[in-house]
Amino acid sequence: MTEESSTPRPSGPTVGIIGGGQLARMMLEAASALAIDARLLATTTDEAAPGMWPHTSVVEDLDDGAIGEFALECDVLTFDHELVDPEVLEALERHGHVLRPGARALSFSDKAEQRVLLAAAGLPVPRFAVVHDLDELEGFVASVGGWPVVMKPPRGGYDGRGVHVVTTPEAGLAVLEGTGGTVVVEEFLELDAELAVVVVTRASGGQVRYPVMQTVQVDGICHIVTCPAPLDEPLLTEADRIAAAVAEIVNAVGVLAVELFVHNGRVLVNEVAPRPHNSGHLTIEACVTSQFENHLRAVLDWPLGRTDLVGPAAAMVNIIGEAGTGNPATNITEALSVRGAHVHFYGKSWREGRKLGHVTALGPDVASAEAVAQQALDALHSR
Amino acid sequence: MTEESSTPRPSGPTVGIIGGGQLARMMLEAASALAIDARLLATTTDEAAPGMWPHTSVVEDLDDGAIGEFALECDVLTFDHELVDPEVLEALERHGHVLRPGARALSFSDKAEQRVLLAAAGLPVPRFAVVHDLDELEGFVASVGGWPVVMKPPRGGYDGRGVHVVTTPEAGLAVLEGTGGTVVVEEFLELDAELAVVVVTRASGGQVRYPVMQTVQVDGICHIVTCPAPLDEPLLTEADRIAAAVAEIVNAVGVLAVELFVHNGRVLVNEVAPRPHNSGHLTIEACVTSQFENHLRAVLDWPLGRTDLVGPAAAMVNIIGEAGTGNPATNITEALSVRGAHVHFYGKSWREGRKLGHVTALGPDVASAEAVAQQALDALHSR
Numbered sequence: 001m002t003e004e005s006s007t008p009r010p011s012g013p014t015v016g017i018i019g020g021g022q023l024a025r026m027m028l029e030a031a032s033a034l035a036i037d038a039r040l041l042a043t044t045t046d047e048a049a050p051g052m053w054p055h056t057s058v059v060e061d062l063d064d065g066a067i068g069e070f071a072l073e074c075d076v077l078t079f080d081h082e083l084v085d086p087e088v089l090e091a092l093e094r095h096g097h098v099l100r101p102g103a104r105a106l107s108f109s110d111k112a113e114q115r116v117l118l119a120a121a122g123l124p125v126p127r128f129a130v131v132h133d134l135d136e137l138e139g140f141v142a143s144v145g146g147w148p149v150v151m152k153p154p155r156g157g158y159d160g161r162g163v164h165v166v167t168t169p170e171a172g173l174a175v176l177e178g179t180g181g182t183v184v185v186e187e188f189l190e191l192d193a194e195l196a197v198v199v200v201t202r203a204s205g206g207q208v209r210y211p212v213m214q215t216v217q218v219d220g221i222c223h224i225v226t227c228p229a230p231l232d233e234p235l236l237t238e239a240d241r242i243a244a245a246v247a248e249i250v251n252a253v254g255v256l257a258v259e260l261f262v263h264n265g266r267v268l269v270n271e272v273a274p275r276p277h278n279s280g281h282l283t284i285e286a287c288v289t290s291q292f293e294n295h296l297r298a299v300l301d302w303p304l305g306r307t308d309l310v311g312p313a314a315a316m317v318n319i320i321g322e323a324g325t326g327n328p329a330t331n332i333t334e335a336l337s338v339r340g341a342h343v344h345f346y347g348k349s350w351r352e353g354r355k356l357g358h359v360t361a362l363g364p365d366v367a368s369a370e371a372v373a374q375q376a377l378d379a380l381h382s383r
Numbered sequence: 384m385t386e387e388s389s390t391p392r393p394s395g396p397t398v399g400i401i402g403g404g405q406l407a408r409m410m411l412e413a414a415s416a417l418a419i420d421a422r423l424l425a426t427t428t429d430e431a432a433p434g435m436w437p438h439t440s441v442v443e444d445l446d447d448g449a450i451g452e453f454a455l456e457c458d459v460l461t462f463d464h465e466l467v468d469p470e471v472l473e474a475l476e477r478h479g480h481v482l483r484p485g486a487r488a489l490s491f492s493d494k495a496e497q498r499v500l501l502a503a504a505g506l507p508v509p510r511f512a513v514v515h516d517l518d519e520l521e522g523f524v525a526s527v528g529g530w531p532v533v534m535k536p537p538r539g540g541y542d543g544r545g546v547h548v549v550t551t552p553e554a555g556l557a558v559l560e561g562t563g564g565t566v567v568v569e570e571f572l573e574l575d576a577e578l579a580v581v582v583v584t585r586a587s588g589g590q591v592r593y594p595v596m597q598t599v600q601v602d603g604i605c606h607i608v609t610c611p612a613p614l615d616e617p618l619l620t621e622a623d624r625i626a627a628a629v630a631e632i633v634n635a636v637g638v639l640a641v642e643l644f645v646h647n648g649r650v651l652v653n654e655v656a657p658r659p660h661n662s663g664h665l666t667i668e669a670c671v672t673s674q675f676e677n678h679l680r681a682v683l684d685w686p687l688g689r690t691d692l693v694g695p696a697a698a699m700v701n702i703i704g705e706a707g708t709g710n711p712a713t714n715i716t717e718a719l720s721v722r723g724a725h726v727h728f729y730g731k732s733w734r735e736g737r738k739l740g741h742v743t744a745l746g747p748d749v750a751s752a753e754a755v756a757q758q759a760l761d762a763l764h765s766r
């Protein structure tokens with residue numbers, strides 16, 4: 001009896017996925033039915049995707065040597081995350097490798113670049129500045145009428161990591177010193193709501209967008225996503241229009257998620273992520289085509305699938321490691337006894353605050369769907 | 384850079400799937416989100432599942448040595464097909480391994496046993512006999528009023544293989560000689576329709592059933608499945624009632640599919656398959672919980688998921704290798720340009736008559752759904 005990993009592969013194009021997190025895992029779940037020859041490049045086996053895909057390479061670092069070697073066996077490279085060194089990405093493109101999204105669009109994950117480019121394009125964003133020292137910070141604070149302000153590093157922060165609501169010069173100085181000298185600072189806004197739009201752009205052009213989602217963040221981490229977002233139609237239309245424009249400005253390919261603030265009846269761009277996104281997880285069951293399938297279709301330059309909801313409403317809640325409750329996966333049977341709950345685990349080991357999975361439910365309205373998803377989540381976190 | 388297959392595994396129960404065909408592949412696609420520790424035992428890498436699952440063992444034969452060794456690492460064993468030697472299965476149970484379904488239910492895939500047991504239980508079946516020579520065959524033919532009759536071997540036949548419509552004693556003798564001496568013979572019926580009911584039984588008891596499907600067979604191979612079946616409600620209720628009874632009689636665990644004839648306004652049991660079934664493939668998109676997820680939940684003794692349709696109607700067409708058209712996978716982009724078509728390939732190499740995948744579509748009614756699925760299928764078979 002032999003462990004066998006060099007089995008025949010599909011004859012279609014080869015997609016290399018860089019990064020082995022849950023986004024990669026859900027892409028691979030979608031790749032199977034399309035018989036896409038998908039390969040995975042990961043840096044550790046202690047994450048979501050390597051344990052469920054045979055065509056996985058594990059390397060020490062995602063440096064130019066490792067990615068360059070991996071790229072040789074792939075027709076197209078795409079990404080689980082945007083944490084690869086931009087210079088490595090640019091070098092890959094110079095050597096003729098096909099990156100989707102491309103290095104330019106990926107660099108747009110830099111929050112300083114995002115804000116500058118979007119503001120220059122006339123899109124509504126919170127008032128912001130890119131600051132390097134306390135003088136510049138205090139100048140910005142004065143210009144927006146005083147503390148508090150929000151400070152975040154241009155790169156590497158996600159799920160709220162590195163985002164600080166700062167109320168004093170001392171705290172601002174500490175953030176500046178802790179983040180290497182360049183910080184994005186923006187006005188602190190009381191929000192009416194947060195929205196997200198998942199946009200998909202095919203490599204040769206052509207864009208589809210999912211219905212506008214409402215997201216609920218706690219400490220910067222997405223906890224709940226619901227669809228349709230329960231806001232007035234003009235606001236939703238504006239969110240959709242802005243997201244479409246952002247994807248064009250960025251030259252996006254594949255999924256790009258646009259996170260939006262609603263403040264005083266206006267829609268503002270918060271952040272942009274050039275990849276499948278937590279706000280789109282509910283599309284697996286709730287939409288005709290999931291964001292993961294559409295991402296693969298887009299980067300392969302295949303026709304995109306329908307994005308409309310299959311039912312009236314849907315909700316998703318994240319399964320996040322909680323102190324004192326142990327691994328929620330051990331309670332899966334209790335969660336599955338909640339009728340209509342779709343439980344997704346990512347195969348990750350438990351850690352407090354870690355996204356371990358999510359639960360989606362459909363329903364006749366958002367409240368019903370959310371109640372089902374929440375009931376299953378409570379069951380997972382029981383004991 | 385190393386090919387890595389010994390990655391951390393989910394902490395849940397270990398399910399061993401015996402057989403590496405498309406049913407195993409679709410079970411594994413469902414296993415991923417539930418973080419089930421699934422392992423696969425296959426006899427060749429040239430089939431559907433081994434290429435997409437890292438925890439795969441490939442052996443020469445599914446004999447007692449190979450399965451016995453595999454069983455040691457699994458909490459529960461289940462099956463992609465029913466072609467394992469019944470004596471091997473009984474020996475496994477004697478050694479304390481957990482087979483779901485069990486050896487008894489699997490032996491029910493013997494068509495002679497099926498007919499005898501179901502008839503004894505008072506369920507409606509076509510008139511039949513188990514015959515061993517020409518005398519017995521001609522006696523049966525006389526009892527049903529003459530030729531033609533249908534002859535099939537008790538085991539190993541599926542997708543119409545081995546099923547003969549026989550019109551003369553000479554042809555009957557040839558079938559007897561070709562199949563080792565025991566043949567099931569039954570009356571030839573003009574059919575009003577064929578139906579299928581997918582039943583799921585949880586290991587500790589409790590049964591759910593999917594809506595009754597209509598199937599269209601060509602030369603014994605399933606080509607089209609639609610739901611809801613467009614027949615009068617009393618016939619559908621009768622089909623559902625019969626299927627529920629069959630699963631109980633068989634002591635089914637997991638998915639059991641009951642194929643039914645409708646003849647002269649009566650529902651008769653045709654065949655029973657103790658596993659996920661082609662007639663249930665559309666449940667992946669069309670029902671709240673797919674037959675593959677529910678099969679895993681059932682064999683793990685987890686609560687079963689909802690089986691109702693998520694929309695008004697659905698249709699599935701099989702992608703079957705056709706002479707003269709080459710591998711349909713090369714036309715996938717044309718098929719994906721058909722809006723609403725869900726294309727599933729199984730990663731198998733092309734062979735004429737081989738089931739290579741399927742296409743599902745949902746719609747406001749069966750005709751619309753079938754038209755979409757058929758349009759995508761035509762695109763796959765073009766050129």
